[in-house]
Amino acid sequence: MAHSSVTGATVDTHASYLYEQLAELIVGMIENGALEPGMRLPSVRAVSEEHRISIATALQAYRLLEDRGVLVARPQSGFYVAAKHRGTLALPSTSRPRTKASTVSISGAVATLLEHASNSRLVPLGCSVPDGALLQSKRLDLALARAARQHGARYNVYCPPHGEPHLRQEIAKRAMRFGHALSPDDVLVTNGCTEALVLALSTVAQRGDTIAVESPTYFGFLHTLEMLGLKAFELPTDAVRGVDIVALARLLETETVAACLLSSNFNNPLGSIMAEADKRALLALLARHAVPLIEDDVYGDIHFARERPKPFIALDGGANTIYCSSFSKSLAPGYRIGWIAAGAYTQQVMERKLAFSLCGPMLPQVALADFLASGAYDAHLRRIRPAFEENLSRMTCTIEASFPDDTKVSRPAGGFVLWLELPKRFDSRALFDEALEQGICFAPGDVFSAGRRFRNCLRLSAGYEWSERIESGVRKLGRLARARLAH
Amino acid sequence: MAHSSVTGATVDTHASYLYEQLAELIVGMIENGALEPGMRLPSVRAVSEEHRISIATALQAYRLLEDRGVLVARPQSGFYVAAKHRGTLALPSTSRPRTKASTVSISGAVATLLEHASNSRLVPLGCSVPDGALLQSKRLDLALARAARQHGARYNVYCPPHGEPHLRQEIAKRAMRFGHALSPDDVLVTNGCTEALVLALSTVAQRGDTIAVESPTYFGFLHTLEMLGLKAFELPTDAVRGVDIVALARLLETETVAACLLSSNFNNPLGSIMAEADKRALLALLARHAVPLIEDDVYGDIHFARERPKPFIALDGGANTIYCSSFSKSLAPGYRIGWIAAGAYTQQVMERKLAFSLCGPMLPQVALADFLASGAYDAHLRRIRPAFEENLSRMTCTIEASFPDDTKVSRPAGGFVLWLELPKRFDSRALFDEALEQGICFAPGDVFSAGRRFRNCLRLSAGYEWSERIESGVRKLGRLARARLAH
Numbered sequence: 021m022a023h024s025s026v027t028g029a030t031v032d033t034h035a036s037y038l039y040e041q042l043a044e045l046i047v048g049m050i051e052n053g054a055l056e057p058g059m060r061l062p063s064v065r066a067v068s069e070e071h072r073i074s075i076a077t078a079l080q081a082y083r084l085l086e087d088r089g090v091l092v093a094r095p096q097s098g099f100y101v102a103a104k105h106r107g108t109l110a111l112p113s114t115s116r117p118r119t120k121a122s123t124v125s126i127s128g129a130v131a132t133l134l135e136h137a138s139n140s141r142l143v144p145l146g147c148s149v150p151d152g153a154l155l156q157s158k159r160l161d162l163a164l165a166r167a168a169r170q171h172g173a174r175y176n177v178y179c180p181p182h183g184e185p186h187l188r189q190e191i192a193k194r195a196m197r198f199g200h201a202l203s204p205d206d207v208l209v210t211n212g213c214t215e216a217l218v219l220a221l222s223t224v225a226q227r228g229d230t231i232a233v234e235s236p237t238y239f240g241f242l243h244t245l246e247m248l249g250l251k252a253f254e255l256p257t258d259a260v261r262g263v264d265i266v267a268l269a270r271l272l273e274t275e276t277v278a279a280c281l282l283s284s285n286f287n288n289p290l291g292s293i294m295a296e297a298d299k300r301a302l303l304a305l306l307a308r309h310a311v312p313l314i315e316d317d318v319y320g321d322i323h324f325a326r327e328r329p330k331p332f333i334a335l336d337g338g339a340n341t342i343y344c345s346s347f348s349k350s351l352a353p354g355y356r357i358g359w360i361a362a363g364a365y366t367q368q369v370m371e372r373k374l375a376f377s378l379c380g381p382m383l384p385q386v387a388l389a390d391f392l393a394s395g396a397y398d399a400h401l402r403r404i405r406p407a408f409e410e411n412l413s414r415m416t417c418t419i420e421a422s423f424p425d426d427t428k429v430s431r432p433a434g435g436f437v438l439w440l441e442l443p444k445r446f447d448s449r450a451l452f453d454e455a456l457e458q459g460i461c462f463a464p465g466d467v468f469s470a471g472r473r474f475r476n477c478l479r480l481s482a483g484y485e486w487s488e489r490i491e492s493g494v495r496k497l498g499r500l501a502r503a504r505l506a507h
Numbered sequence: 508m509a510h511s512s513v514t515g516a517t518v519d520t521h522a523s524y525l526y527e528q529l530a531e532l533i534v535g536m537i538e539n540g541a542l543e544p545g546m547r548l549p550s551v552r553a554v555s556e557e558h559r560i561s562i563a564t565a566l567q568a569y570r571l572l573e574d575r576g577v578l579v580a581r582p583q584s585g586f587y588v589a590a591k592h593r594g595t596l597a598l599p600s601t602s603r604p605r606t607k608a609s610t611v612s613i614s615g616a617v618a619t620l621l622e623h624a625s626n627s628r629l630v631p632l633g634c635s636v637p638d639g640a641l642l643q644s645k646r647l648d649l650a651l652a653r654a655a656r657q658h659g660a661r662y663n664v665y666c667p668p669h670g671e672p673h674l675r676q677e678i679a680k681r682a683m684r685f686g687h688a689l690s691p692d693d694v695l696v697t698n699g700c701t702e703a704l705v706l707a708l709s710t711v712a713q714r715g716d717t718i719a720v721e722s723p724t725y726f727g728f729l730h731t732l733e734m735l736g737l738k739a740f741e742l743p744t745d746a747v748r749g750v751d752i753v754a755l756a757r758l759l760e761t762e763t764v765a766a767c768l769l770s771s772n773f774n775n776p777l778g779s780i781m782a783e784a785d786k787r788a789l790l791a792l793l794a795r796h797a798v799p800l801i802e803d804d805v806y807g808d809i810h811f812a813r814e815r816p817k818p819f820i821a822l823d824g825g826a827n828t829i830y831c832s833s834f835s836k837s838l839a840p841g842y843r844i845g846w847i848a849a850g851a852y853t854q855q856v857m858e859r860k861l862a863f864s865l866c867g868p869m870l871p872q873v874a875l876a877d878f879l880a881s882g883a884y885d886a887h888l889r890r891i892r893p894a895f896e897e898n899l900s901r902m903t904c905t906i907e908a909s910f911p912d913d914t915k916v917s918r919p920a921g922g923f924v925l926w927l928e929l930p931k932r933f934d935s936r937a938l939f940d941e942a943l944e945q946g947i948c949f950a951p952g953d954v955f956s957a958g959r960r961f962r963n964c965l966r967l968s969a970g971y972e973w974s975e976r977i978e979s980g981v982r983k984l985g986r987l988a989r990a991r992l993a994h
Contacts, residue, residue, distance in 0.1 A: 127858040134861065138667050152663035161659025164870065165652040172648025176639035176841040180625050211698050214865040222734075227714060240865070247709075247862035354663040354869035371614040374621065375734035377864065378701040378727070382841035383651065384868050 038073050042081035047090060050101055057413055061091065061099045087326065092406045095399065100406070103413025108420050112290070112428045112441035112477070114264070117254035121230040121275065122470040124246035129467050130239050136461045143493030144484050146461035148238075148288055148437050149353050151484040154407055157352055159396050164387035175382040181374050183209025183359070184385035190392035191359050198320065200334035200343075206361045208370060211380055213318050216344035216360035218244055219376070220314045221279065223368045224342070225250055229278035232271060234263055236439065236468030236477070238288040238316075241281055245470070252470035253277065259430050259439065262287060262294035265302050272309045280306055284317035284331035284343075289439040289468055289479040291432020293329055303336045310340075312365075317345040318358075319435035321401050324409045329434075338363040347388065349435070351400065355384045408436040411482035418491055419480075422498025424505050436482045446476040446505060454500055460493045525560050529568035534577060537588055544900055548578065548586040574813065579896065582889045590900025595907050599777070599915045599928035599964070601751070604741035608717040608762065609957040611733035616954050617726050623948045630980030631971050633948035635775055635924050636840050638971040641894055644839055646883050651874035662869040668861050670696025670846070671872035677879035678846050685807065687821035687830075693848045695856060698867055700805050703831035703847035705731055706863070707801045708766065710855045711829070712737055716765035719758060721750055723926065723955035723964070725775040725803075728768055732957070739957035740764065746917050746926065749774060749781035752789050759796045767793055771804035771818035771830075776926040776955055776966040778919020780816055790823045797827075799852075804832040805845075806922035808888055811896045816921075825850040834875065836922070838887065842871045895923040898969035905978055906967075909985025911992050923970045933963040933992060941987055947980045 049055040061082070062070075068078040082099045085091040092102045137147035144151075167175065182188060188204040195202040210216040225231060227249035233241055235254035245252050253271060256264040263282060271277065280302075285293050294302070306313050317331045333343040342365060346358030357380070362369040373379075391397065415438055419429055428441040442448070448464040455462060465477030480497075484490055536542045548569070549557075555565040569586045572578040579589045624634035631638075654662065669675065675691040682689040697703040704727075712718060714736035720728055722741035732739050740758060743751040750769060758764065767789075772780050781789070793800050804818045820830040829852060833845030844867070849856040860866075878884065902925055906916055915928040929935070935951040942949060952964030967984075971977055 127862070131858055131861060134668060138665070147665070149665050152660040155663055156660065157663050158659060161655040161663070161870075164659075165655040168648040168652040168655065168874075172645060172651075173639040173643065176642055176644050176648070176839055178625070178634070178636050178835070178840045179843070181621060211864040211867070215863065218863050240862075243858075244862045247859055348665075352663055353665045356666070356864075356866065356868040371618055371730075372734055374618060375614070375727075375731045376702065376705050377698040377843075379843065380698070381843040381868055381871050383648075384871070387655075 039077045039080035039084065042067070042071065042073070042078065043084050046081070046085060050090065055101050057101050057103045058410055059101045060097070061101070063098055092409065094406055095402050103410040109416075109427055109429045112259045112430055112439055114258040115235040115254070115256050115473070117235040117256060117469070117473060118471055121251040121253040124242050124250070124252050124470045126239060126242050126467060126470070126472075127246055130243045133239070133463060133467060136456060137463075139461065142456070142459055142461040143489060144461060145480045145490070145493060145497070146463050148349070148479075148481045149483055150349060150404075150436065152354070154483070154485045155351060155404065159394070160352055160355070160387060160391045163390040164383060167383050167386045167390065172383070175386055177382065179379040179382045179385060181379045182370065183207065183380065184382060184389060186389035186393070187385045190389050194392065195361070198328050198334050199330050200338065202361055206363070206366065208360050208362065208366065208373060209380055209385060210358040210360055210373070211377055212348055212356045213316055213344050213346035213358040214240060214244065215377065216346070216358045217241070217281070217314065217316060218248070219360060219369045219372045220342040220344060220362065220365070221245070221248055221250065221281070222372055223362070223365050224312050224314070225278035230275060232268065232277050232280040234282060234287050236289055236465065236474050238283070239463070239467040241316075242467070242470050250278070254470060257287065257290065257292065259290050259292055261298065262292040263302065265298060265305065268302065269305055272305065272311065277309070277311050279312050279314050281314045282316070282332075284315040284320050285323065285329045286319040286432060286434035288319065288435065289430075289437050289463070291430050291435050291437065291439070293433045296330060296335070299330070299332055300335050303332060303340065307336070307340045312340055312342060314342045314344065317343065318349045320345065321350045322405055322408055322436065323434040324405060325433065333361065350404065351397065352388070355388060357384060357388055408482065411436060411484075411486050412438060414486050414491070415480060415482045415494055418494040419498060422495045422502075424502050427501070438480045438482060439477060440480065441477045442501060443505065444476050446501070448475055448478045451478070451497070451500060451504060455497055458496060458500070460497055462497065526564045526567035526571060529554070529558065529560070529565065530571050533568070533572060537577065542588050544588050544590045545897060546588045547584070548588070550585055576812070579893050581893050582886070587893070590897045596903075596914055596916045599746045599917055599926055601745040602722040602741070602743050602960070604722040604743060604956070604960060605958055608738040608740040611729050611737070611739050611957045613726060613729050613954060613957070613959075614733055617730045620726070620950060620954060623943060624950075626948065629943070629946055629948035630976060631948060632967045632977070632980060632984070633950050635836070635966075635968045636970055637836060637891075637923065639841070641970070641972045642838060642891065646881070647839060647842070647874060647878045650877040651870060654870050654873045654877065658873075659870070662873055664869065666866040666869045666872060668866045669857065670694065670867065671869060671876060673876035673880070674872045677876050681879065682848070685815050685821050686817050687825065689848055693850070693853065695847050695849065695853065695860060696867055696872060697845040697847055697860065698864055699835055699843045700803055700831050700833035700845040701727060701731065702864065703833070703845045704728070704768070704801065704803060705735070706847060706856045706859045707829040707831060707849065707852070708732070708735055708737065708768070709859055710849070710852050711799050711801070712765035717762060719755060719764050719767040721769060721774050723776055723952065723961055725770070726950070726954040728803075729954075729957050737765070741957060744774065744777065745779060746777050747779055748785065749779040750789065752785060752792065755789065756792055759792065759798065764796075764798050766799050766801050768801045769803070769819075771802040771807050772810065772816045773806040773919060773921035775806065775922065776917075776924050776950070778917050778922050778924065778926070780920045783817060783822070786817070786819055787822050790819060790827065794823070794827045799827055799829060801829045801831065804830065805836045807832065808837045809892055809895055809923065810921040811892060812920065820848065837891065838884065839875070842875060844871060844875055895969065898923060898971075898973050899925060901973050901978070902967060902969045902981055905981040906985060909982045909989075911989050914988070923968060925967045925969060926964060927967065928964045929988060930992065931963050933988070935962055935965045938965070938984070938987060938991060942984055945983060945987070947984055949984065
């Protein structure tokens, strides 16, 4: 057992500091397999007693390893071996999309995918939505029940179009955590992030305009572009570092772009994140060309590194950025509450909001405001982040064991989806049809591109609690992929 | 007392039938003021005993007067003198809008109005929204509380984009009550009726197209047209009989119209309703020109006549009609649940729904489905219809007593708003500013027209429970209007 292994081993007295010795010992045990990913380490007290070191020293060792990503701390539970055994498969290649804007025509494929993805009889790898069982949002639900029972009549009115005032206040407060000061007046509550993006896009762009997006990018973005009659220019995107700024610079020199639409953090489907310096360079570039940035930060709270990465708006002070987000990925997909901070565009966005949906439902906003004010959201995030990270790790392990050997797989820095790249000749559409017959849903790669590229890729969601059903679904998918390639 | 007056009077034996004699007697007593609007009549049993007639005969008399709109039946309570003492003021004139499509530019005025209308310190005559205290939706709120408490985790998922299946089923079932057979598959749940209308309009029309609307028409329609870049052609509309079909026929002969957007019943702000024969003629006309009809039936359930009037979709079987409605006016403005039945356009509407807002929140839909399935909605409607009718009657009386003598006022057949027309030189915008200073909000007439006509008109909402505050607000408004005209 992990417990006895660590406490029973001897600390190497040649290492400079006791805590470093203990850390090295633990790393060694992970490398030789004595400690496996997901295992709980003995308590700090047990280790200190066993090795006759102070509790502070033992804790220092654990913290060091946590900072290095070797261990993961879980509040009220202890330290665990990080689910970081992801190394045998290569990363997907940086995309090389065509250098022309494309008219988007993807609505049929998206509708079909979403229909299958909402079919609960299929193994749920298709939709990037977190599992209710994993989210455990009981406290939020109880806040809703309380508000409905006690103040139903008071709240049975149209919500102010900007959103419920306390919720706007709580959202503005939270923005401080990623380093951007917002006032409640800057925040407009929306029907999920999707509506926020529609409001932003329809404010800054006209039918026929071109929007620069990542490649691959979330199919929902593409679908919205299609419905608004906008064209997509797909930017080369690295699976780790995100958008290629040089390519964006080239584009801006030659073409008129109405806006750039990017994930703030952890691109869906890649899980990539731009370095802060790159983000700043991108913002400077866009500002120089007076092209607004629309950012989608729905995955930003699900980061695996210790610090929450900053969205673009925190780096340019919102001068040229429209920030969109929601609580759908991190807390409550069922509540459908998103928000937008549109800076100079606030008035125009508000007018569109009034015309498109007037306002949102009242009680879910009241409940969410309550939940946020209670401070429960941070504890919630501390719980779900390692859970998603572990899910991704287990899924990666299962992919390694079952998919073709030359499969490439992303290493997301946050969120809960994986992007798989198979050899060029692989057809994920054919696999999709076969998988559906076998009771498994995933997202085929071509819906992540306006040009319908990435037919050799697929996205798997790890939003559901890991289970025998999920694991065998991934395994079966791997076998089907192998069989297809062997043909 | 009303009670003793009726039972004590003598039935005139010269009238042909006993029940007619009794009916005439009651009408006489109302005319001479012995029975006042809102008074309860003696029970059928008491009348039958007093006049020595059968219970059936007494009931026949009451029913006759109910059908004539003289009495109002309230379930579990008895018969009341209808609040129909609205005769001293003339009806607003039939509108004569310009015979050209207008570009709409109304968003600023609408945003300002809505902001004032949501200010709870102002007397609430501005927004056509029912009062939570009057709606008494406790049973719905408890259904929400129960669903959240017991099944929060199960429902913390994205709702199927078409809407929660049970809710779609209940909505489809209810359509039978207005004579149209729908299957749950025909129904798509939306974020209020506003989203339904946006989906419908953006499906059948392109930027620059012309939409035919009533005049005056709901400012929300105009705002949505503006945001979608659509032009409005305003049709002459009668305060009682609704749209002038001859004018529509003329329009269709000369101009290309992408769609016609009408209230199904009780136009906001007029309260007008087209006769069924006129509705059929209008449908035939539109079908001949292959122009789809988009109808908004949000007030349809709040009818004062015995029968619920049929919407257009029930008259053409949905062949050329997109039906939009919601529960915001009749049950739950705070829940923000609407729906659309788009017939042949269902697939296209669905694709737009996915791109514009993906799906709606889950738990409010679950609660509403529960509420509808319980049968409570019909009892609820039986309670609120006479309440709104009485509100309108009291407001009309107050207007008669306080507004200038040549004020014209609508006589709505349903809903809860009144349209007032003052002499041509009257400026309701100036009155609006003055009223705000005095703590009263109403809707100035010009926001109900793309051409910003009706500056001499205003809309008052009677959606709030009648109170001293409301009454003195209306009274003060009347005095201000008088003073303006006297200048």
